[in-house]
Amino acid sequence: MSYGVAALGAFASSDAGMVYESLDRPVWAPPAWLFGPVWTALYATIGIAAWLVWRHPDRDRVRTALVWWSIQLTLNLAWTPLFFAARQYGLALLDILLLLAALSTTVVRFRRLSLPAALLLVPYLLWVAFASALNASIWHLDA
Numbered sequence: 001m002s003y004g005v006a007a008l009g010a011f012a013s014s015d016a017g018m019v020y021e022s023l024d025r026p027v028w029a030p031p032a033w034l035f036g037p038v039w040t041a042l043y044a045t046i047g048i049a050a051w052l053v054w055r056h057p058d059r060d061r062v063r064t065a066l067v068w069w070s071i072q073l074t075l076n077l078a079w080t081p082l083f084f085a086a087r088q089y090g091l092a093l094l095d096i097l098l099l100l101a102a103l104s105t106t107v108v109r110f111r112r113l114s115l116p117a118a119l120l121l122v123p124y125l126l127w128v129a130f131a132s133a134l135n136a137s138i139w140h141l142d143a
Contacts, residue, residue, distance in 0.1 A: 052116055068109050093136055
């Protein structure tokens with residue numbers, strides 16, 4: 001499912017690299033080529049983490065944790081078309097901040113069921129926090 005979100009996001013913004021290169025970015029912004037490899041690895045960890053939680057025998061807690069996982073993944077999916085296709089940097093910032101909150105909740109819920117699953121989401125959480133700061137900076141610079 002996580003790679004399905006990646007594919008939908010890529011489809012919704014096939015010119016993301018060109019849009020990114022055209023933006024006024026802070027000096028600390030990573031190069032466009034870095035995003036593909038990073039997201040490929042992160043989507044793998046997102047999927048594996050969900051699988052680890054899904055295997056836990058407490059179905060009620062699993063259901064709640066996976067609802068949060070689905071919420072954060074939906075917010076993840078919404079960000080790409082908001083930022084790249086619609087070029088709504090303020091709305092994309094709101095979305096990514098909601099993603100950060102939902103992802104934080106997901107990590108806490110996953111931790112109660114599987115420490116390895118929660119730890120697998122930490123790089124994703126850190127990347128989304130970094131991306132939030134980058135989004136905010138681009139919104140400010142391109143306003």
